[in-house]
Amino acid sequence: MFNINKEEKLAIVKVNSEKLNSINSPELKNHFVKLSSEDMKNVILDLSEVKFCDSSGLSAILVGNRVSKNSDGTFVVSGIKDMVEKLIQISQLDSILNITPTISEARDLIFMDEVQRSFDSSEE
Numbered sequence: 001m002f003n004i005n006k007e008e009k010l011a012i013v014k015v016n017s018e019k020l021n022s023i024n025s026p027e028l029k030n031h032f033v034k035l036s037s038e039d040m041k042n043v044i045l046d047l048s049e050v051k052f053c054d055s056s057g058l059s060a061i062l063v064g065n066r067v068s069k070n071s072d073g074t075f076v077v078s079g080i081k082d083m084v085e086k087l088i089q090i091s092q093l094d095s096i097l098n099i100t101p102t103i104s105e106a107r108d109l110i111f112m113d114e115v116q117r118s119f120d121s122s123e124e
Contacts, residue, residue, distance in 0.1 A: 002031055010042035010110050011035050012103065013064075020050050020057030020084075028057075032064040041073025042114070044106040048079030053087055065097060074098065074113040076106040 001024050003014040013031055017024060035043060043064055047053075053061075061077060068075035076098040080088065088094050100106040 002028060004031060004035070006040060009114060010044060010107065011040045012044045012046055014046040014048075015050050018049060018051045020047070020053040020060065022054065022056040025056040025060035028060040029063045032060075032067045036067045036071050039071075041068055041071035042110045043068050043073070043075050044103060044110070045075070045077045046079050046103060047077060047081070047084060050084055051081050053084045058087065058091060058093065061097070062093070072117065074110045076100055076109055078103050078106040 001017055005012040045064055065075040078100050
């Protein structure tokens, strides 16, 4: 259901289902918490195969976002299809979430945030 690809500074979580709903979202939340416990604070959620998302799917996305932020990391949602994007906009989560069209852009965003965090910490 989920592929997790760990790279040097980030993890990519790919949802291999057309639906992100109450059936699979608890498992997704568990993956986010586990990644955080493994000190993987930067996460890209690849939703390129997801065509439908319900409120429990949105809740899982928000858990990922919160877990990353609490670890001083960056959470990026990538590859959103139209129906899921509309739901995110209606829920006004587009103002909270980092959203990029591609994984490559999500990686760039994370690395820019990492540079900014290291710059900020060196100033203290």
